[in-house]
Amino acid sequence: MELKTKINAENGAHDLFITREFDLPLELLFKAFTEPELVEQWMGTKVLKLEGKKHGSWQFETTDAKGNVVFKANGTIHEFSPNQKITRTFEMENAPFGVQLELLEFEKLTDDTSKINMHIVYESAALRDQMLQLPFAQGINMAHNRLQQIVSKLK
Amino acid sequence: MNLRRDVFQAIADPTRRAILLLVASQSMTAGVIAANFDTARPTVSKHLQILTECELLKQEQNGREIYYHINAKKMKDVADFIEPFRKMWDDRFNALENIMKNYKTK
Numbered sequence: 001m002e003l004k005t006k007i008n009a010e011n012g013a014h015d016l017f018i019t020r021e022f023d024l025p026l027e028l029l030f031k032a033f034t035e036p037e038l039v040e041q042w043m044g045t046k047v048l049k050l051e052g053k054k055h056g057s058w059q060f061e062t063t064d065a066k067g068n069v070v071f072k073a074n075g076t077i078h079e080f081s082p083n084q085k086i087t088r089t090f091e092m093e094n095a096p097f098g099v100q101l102e103l104l105e106f107e108k109l110t111d112d113t114s115k116i117n118m119h120i121v122y123e124s125a126a127l128r129d130q131m132l133q134l135p136f137a138q139g140i141n142m143a144h145n146r147l148q149q150i151v152s153k154l155k
Numbered sequence: 156m157n158l159r160r161d162v163f164q165a166i167a168d169p170t171r172r173a174i175l176l177l178v179a180s181q182s183m184t185a186g187v188i189a190a191n192f193d194t195a196r197p198t199v200s201k202h203l204q205i206l207t208e209c210e211l212l213k214q215e216q217n218g219r220e221i222y223y224h225i226n227a228k229k230m231k232d233v234a235d236f237i238e239p240f241r242k243m244w245d246d247r248f249n250a251l252e253n254i255m256k257n258y259k260t261k
Contacts, residue, residue, distance in 0.1 A: 005245035007237055018241075020248045028255045038258070042251040068193055070173045096180045116248075130179075132240050 009132065014125045016132075018118040026108040029116065030083045033104070045071065053080050058088070075099075083108075090120075097131050098123040162229070165209045170194060171202050175211060175225065182215065182224035 009016035022029050032038045036047040048059040054077065062071035072093040079087035083106055091099040103119040122128035165171055170192065177183070177191055189199040203223060206212040210229045215222045 005241055005248050007241040007244070009237055018244055020244070022248070022252050022255075024252060024255050028258065029251075031258075032251045032255050038251075038254060041254050042247055044247075044250075064169050064173075066193060068173070070169060070176075094180065095176060132237055 009128070012125050014123070014128050015119060015121040016128065018120070019115065021109065021113060021115045023112065024114055025112055026083050026106060026114040029114045030106050033086065051077065052086075053077065056080065075102075097127055100131075162209050162211065165205055165211060168202070170199075171206055174199075174202055174206060178212060178223055179225050182222040184220050184222055188223065 005018065005020045007016060007018050024032075032042060034050070034052040036050045039045075039050060040047050043060065045060040045062040048061055050056075050058045056077040057075065058077065059074045060072070061069060064070050073090060074093065075089035075091055077086065077088045079085055085106065086102075086104040088102050088104070089099050090102050091097075100123070101121040103121075105117040105119075107115040107117065109115055122131065166175070173192070174188060177188060185200060185203055188203065189196045192199055203212065207214060207223070210226050212223045213226045215224060
């Protein structure tokens with residue numbers, strides 16, 4: 001399968017960039033980031049709170065099959081411009097990675113395609129690398145397998 | 156063949172990832188680690204053994220207690236470390252795309 005998501009993380013920098021083009025109109029791409037039930041599906045986490053507005057906040061929580069909380073994160077929303085930009089913070093609870101700033105820019109390419117540019121800023125280069133190194137980064141999406149099943153049913 | 160010593164096998168398990176996350180914040184004893192999980196103590200011990208065997212965790216004797224801590228060097232060896240992170244976002248975005256394509260046709 002072709003991998004369409006690109007990451008640009010320069011050595012020693014305290015930030016990174018994620019870009020991805022979608023075969024989706026801009027409005028649908030943006031919606032996927034703002035409707036709690038849609039976020040839950042593709043992020044594979046439970047959305048406890050998601051306020052799509054300036055000064056709003058959000059909370060995610062993931063539990064394993066036995067109900068243990070394996071991931072919990074929260075943040076506030078600083079800018080919310082529909083179909084253009086979301087600026088928010090992200091902090092994983094009970095983890096030593098500090099808070100990160102996420103700048104999400106949504107871009108229309110054609111009527112049926114769109115693009116997201118995510119700029120993630122960490123407190124330090126060391127924290128960024130720690131975050132990238134930890135194998136659980138790969139598995140933050142604990143419900144990944146379940147999600148795959150949901151998606152394949154939709155196809 | 157000992158799959159248990161395969162690092163990627165070791166981190167494929169959600170409980171073991173949760174243990175790594177926990178121990179990343181500070182070194183702790185098996186008892187303290189197990190107290191964070193509803194899982195039976197022997198199961199947690201087994202996970203700790205696997206993580207130790209593949210050197211993601213290191214044991215350190217401190218008085219009578221054995222503390223587990225993250226082996227940062229080995230974590231680095233898990234590299235190319237950006238790839239899992241990129242793959243995670245790629246998987247998420249692929250799911251997003253599929254879900255929204257379906258949403259569109261509703």
